[in-house]
Amino acid sequence: MKLSITSQNVRNFTRALKNMGVDAYIFDRGAPMTILKLRKEVRQCMKCALAATRRNVVFGEGDVNAQLVFVGEAPGEEEDIQGRPFVGRAGKLLDQLIERIGLGRGDVYICNVLKCRPPGNRDPEEQEREACKGYLFTQLELINPKIICTLGRHAYNTLLGVDERITRVRGVLTSYHGIPLLPTYHPSFLLRNQDKIKEAWEDMEKLKQLLRK
Numbered sequence: 785m786k787l788s789i790t791s792q793n794v795r796n797f798t799r800a801l802k803n804m805g806v807d808a809y810i811f812d813r814g815a816p817m818t819i820l821k822l823r824k825e826v827r828q829c830m831k832c833a834l835a836a837t838r839r840n841v842v843f844g845e846g847d848v849n850a851q852l853v854f855v856g857e858a859p860g861e862e863e864d865i866q867g868r869p870f871v872g873r874a875g876k877l878l879d880q881l882i883e884r885i886g887l888g889r890g891d892v893y894i895c896n897v898l899k900c901r902p903p904g905n906r907d908p909e910e911q912e913r914e915a916c917k918g919y920l921f922t923q924l925e926l927i928n929p930k931i932i933c934t935l936g937r938h939a940y941n942t943l944l945g946v947d948e949r950i951t952r953v954r955g956v957l958t959s960y961h962g963i964p965l966l967p968t969y970h971p972s973f974l975l976r977n978q979d980k981i982k983e984a985w986e987d988m989e990k991l992k993q994l995l996r997k
């Protein structure tokens with residue numbers, strides 16, 4: 785019998801294992817990697833200059849078996865203090881977006897491209913994204929969600945290796961290693977541009993439909 789191993793087959797297999805209650809793991813340099821091991825590694829990370837100014841590493845939180853993962857940009861001040869993603873005003877708005885899908889924060893997984901706060905909430909720099917993005921890729925490989933929703937341009941551009949404006953790609957379904965990926969606005973952007981909220985609601989409706997399939 786010929787067995788063809790594709791990334792889709794591997795994803796389906798790990799999803800089936802997770803549904804049976806078996807912890808998902810992948811092999812990293814020959815050793816099994818789990819979310820807990822990865823979290824421990826990231827908490828000690830000194831790979832970029834942000835390690836010197838962070839209060840806490842913000843690894844991500846939620847259901848590690850979630851079907852839906854939200855990926856934002858980087859921790860802000862409140863997130864840096866609490867060590868949790870999306871806990872300020874933008875976090876409240878993200879909660880509302882999640883509720884639109886008919887889910888709660890505990891049903892999804894939330895993380896960022898950068899795990900440490902850029903001082904003054906400035907945009908992530910290229911070398912910071914390069915240093916940190918491997919953690920996000922591994923996180924997504926381990927969670928293996930059904931759908932990814934990127935929040936803002938940095939998450940979209942980092943995952944897809946492109947340089948797009950969010951206003952151009954928002955709401956257009958694409959994929960990341962075979963996983964459907966829907967880009968929407970970052971909640972912080974929505975707080976400053978309330979006229980865009982209707983488009984974000986539409987994106988949540990789209991996510992709801994995709995999750996039902």
Ligand code: SF4
Binds near residue numbers: 899
């Ligand atoms: S931002 Fe990422 S790469 Fe930089 S120190 Fe924090 S965890 Fe490490």
